[in-house]
Amino acid sequence: MTDTDSRPVGIVMRTGGGRCFVAHEDRVWNCQLRGRLKQGRRRTQTVVAAGDRVILGELQPGLDPPQAVVEEVLPRRSKISRMAARRSGGHIEQVLVANLDQVVVVQSLAEPAPQAGFVDRLLVAAERFAIDGLLVLNKIDLAGARPADTDWDYYAGLGYGVLRTSAATGEGVDGLRDRLTGRTSVLMGASGTGKSSLLNAIDPELALRVGEVTAKTGLGRHTTTSTELFPLPGGGYIADSPGLRGFDPWDVDPDRVRDYFPDFTEGAAECRFRTCRHLEEPQCGVRRLVDAGVIPAWRYEAYRTLVRDLEERRQLLRKRGGPQV
Ligand SMILES: Nc1nc2c(ncn2[C@@H]2O[C@H](COP(=O)(O)OP(=O)(O)OP(=O)(O)O)[C@@H](O)[C@H]2O)c(=O)[nH]1
Ligand SMILES: [Mg+2]
Ligand SMILES: [Zn+2]
Structure with missing residues (x-):
């Protein structure tokens, strides 16, 4: 067993006000983040989120509520x-x-x-x-x-x-x-x-x-x-979770959105071009299914709008020289 394995691990239930509330051994611990977790250039504003597995240190079980420090956030599986x-x-x-x-x-x-x-x-x-x-x-x-x-x-x-x-x-x-x-x-x-x-x-x-x-x-x-x-x-x-006004997925390549529409798989096999994005390309098997009413128009429109939004965002970021997503 490595050192890491023996350290206490908890699940973050909620974050707020620079602290997080971590379930560990049937209690919820009021935790601070170790300073180094917040340092450096980051592409994420979220050091720790609900659902994160974290390693705890400096446990003070005698306090009410018990307190601890988040030493490390374990890699997210999803x-x-x-x-x-x-x-x-x-x-x-x-x-x-x-x-x-x-x-x-x-x-x-x-x-x-x-x-x-x-x-x-x-x-x-x-x-x-x-x-x-x-x-x-x-x-x-x-x-x-x-x-x-x-x-x-x-x-x-x-x-x-x-x-x-x-x-x-x-x-x-x-x-x-x-x-x-x-x-x-x-x-x-x-x-x-x-x-x-x-x-x-x-x-x-x-x-x-x-x-x-x-x-x-x-x-x-x-x-x-x-x-x-x-x-x-x-x-x-x-x-x-709080009500969402819309949703712009992070880290989805506009060229890969098609892979996340399971209903496109069948039609995509019939596209003239293997790289077809099902937009303006000729002889597109997916658009044929849309025309035939097999894939509903609203579903295809959701796809087109999302690809367009992600592409606009990518171009904007390139222009600004920011990190690319
Ligand atoms: N008639 C009816 N009213 C409902 C039903 N579910 C929720 N409501 C009502 O809808 C309103 C909003 O419900 P909430 O549970 O606060 O909605 P929410 O999705 O948690 O909203 P946010 O926390 O603002 O994101 C309340 O007045 C509820 O009573 C339902 O199945 N039928
Ligand atoms: Mg609510
Ligand atoms: Zn196509």
């Missing part, structure tokens, strides 16, 4: 990362959550309205690390209020789970609990889709704060403000 907001110029990574098995994309079938391409972008970020994708369509008790312009069951045909739930009536909640138990998952979606409400329905002891959807705008109020991991009663962890 993560959901995005380009950090405008102020970073788009070349800084923000890790939302680390070491995941599953991303649960929560959409509301009522207010707020689903955002085009949002599910597809999150699934690309998940595919990037072979993380499973599950789509949860919440507020079925209110469904019918708005016509569905997306055929959500299309995702089931691609191998993603699709569940319909109501945090209000409890319908579908047992099925969701089953899908979460024993794994590490994160709930992601726009503000007001019902992420925290679903977790409260799964485990009432969590008693998470939930917020109204504004009648005037149909948008949520960003009630949850930090990503936090919770242990599930039957084993595993679930992270609640």
